[in-house]
Amino acid sequence: MTDTQGDVYEVFHQQSRGDPHIYVGSVHAPDPEMALLMAKEQYARRQACVNLWVVPASAILATEYAxxxxxxxxxxxxxxxxxxxxxxxxxxxxxxxxxxxxxx
Amino acid sequence: MTKIETCQALSGVTKEGVIDLLYRMADDELMIGHRNSEWTGHAPILEEDIAFSSMAQDEIGHAQAYFQMLHELGEADADTLAFGRKPREYRCAALVSLQKDDWAFTIVRQFLYDASEQVRLTALANCNFKPLAQLATKLRSEEKYHMMHGRVWMLRLGKSTDESHALMQAALDKAYPYALGLFEPTEHCQPLSQAGICPPEDDLKSQWESAVAPVLADAGLTIPESCKPVYGGRVGKHPPELTQLLDGLQLVYNIDPAAKW
Structure with a gap:
């Protein structure tokens, strides 16, 4: 089945200023601005947060498990x-x- | 003008005005929060389902805070105020009791409503009644996110496809006269403005118009011309949708008002 919910964005969360941004998961969104909005409610509504990054999953170059x-x-x-x-x-x-x- | 530091320090027409204002704001929040919660499990995508449900909780939380202040001013407790009143005793504008309809209407209503809340809270954050000024300052941060959320959805749906644009324009045509009704003046507005607590509704409406117009223009939407505000909610005259909403909202309470869970 094709994914109709938009692109995947990886979300990085910063708990307080100076802390590293830590990978917390992903969201679907049609564009980066919407991805940030969605990330805020998915990943920052329960824990302290001062800053979020979203990165298109397609922008990540990864090694192969092979x-x-x-x-x-x-x-x-x-x-x-x-x-x-x-x-x-x-x-x-x-x-x-x-x-x-x-x-x- | 002297600041009023505590709830106990309020009296006379000023106190009556604050009570009326708090009922208007609390009831608006409670109803729109409830209507928005009807999207839980049904929103267009999972992420939005969670975001919109969370925003619905924000609105109910604001209602609770206003109800608590009303209780401090001598009114009943929050649960009784939320669940224990007859439809005509609520002071919400008709906009917030309308059915949730489609996603376009939901987004348009929420955007127009959030903008009104932002304008009002900004004014109240500097008002002469300190407890309310402090509360307004606190609630504004959540409204800031709501406005970001609303703007992004308005622009996306307004400019996406011909179909989405047509749905959004239809939603705006339907919602706008009701949104103007958010600024229905009551007999308490003059004492409130004289006491430096809440500016006249007409002033708030002008600020609101200046806030929503650029976003609507960016979204390619046209404000319906010469529409007549839908009034009545502020004096307890509501559309049948409110009774339908309250039937659901008050169902459990009416079976057993003292139930705990």
């Missing part, structure tokens, strides 16, 4: 994982688990 193996690590690369580093106590106290020392 190529999922490109993400595999053929050799031991645990040195890239942040828990491989010793974090000074003072840093650990201010950070929440994930370290930012991920230079690889």
């Amino acid at each position: 190529d999922e193996d490109i993400f595999d690590r053929a050799t031991d690369k645990s040195y890239r994982e942040s828990w491989g580093y010793k974090t000074p106590k003072t840093v650990r106290a201010t950070e929440d688990g994930e370290s930012t020392n991920d230079e690889d």
Whole structure:
């Protein structure tokens, strides 16, 4: 069955200024302006929000699941994982688990 | 002019005027919210179904806030005011009790209504009766979204196809005289304007006309000429649609007014 409800737009939600926009789902709409209006009620009526983005799903270039193996690590690369580093106590106290020392 | 800080500080013709104004606004909100809720499960697309239902809840929420203020002014509690009155005791304009009709009429009615609400709330946000000024300021943010929503739909449907344009023009021809009826003056309007609480209805109507005209023009729609406002709602004279609406709205309450769920 063909989709008669318009184009698909992906919706990104920002909870407070400075936060990253987080992907929350999609809406159908005939154009971007309508997509924003719809996104507001679908995704921002229950939780705090200061800003929304909508992006046409067709604008997204994605990898193929068939190529999922490109993400595999053929050799031991645990040195890239942040828990491989010793974090000074003072840093650990201010950070929440994930370290930012991920230079690889 | 001195500000009136609390509900208790209101008296005389000013208090009677505020009560009349709150009934007009609350009843408009309750009825249009109820009519719009009739689209739940039936709107053109799923997203709009959710958005429009959510907006219907907004309107009912505004009605509830006005009813609460009425209660503070000595009227019955919100449930009794919403469900416990006879049709002639309601003060809504005829526009809001009409059947939901098709989507074009629904959008046109909602747009014309929201614009009137925005004009009125903007005036009230600076009024001399502080509790109402504060409430109006709070409710305006939801109305801002309603106006964005209405404008987008008006432009899309007005300019989409010949069929959609014709449906929208027919809806506007039908709704416009009723929308003018939103500004039906009552005997309380003069004391309200003298007390610096609500500007005369004619002033609000002019502001409303200036607000809706550009959007209607952008949507390619023509305002019907020399139409006569449909009055009566503000003094309790309603079209039969209100009785039909209330039969549904009050059904459960009339079976058992004290029911809790």
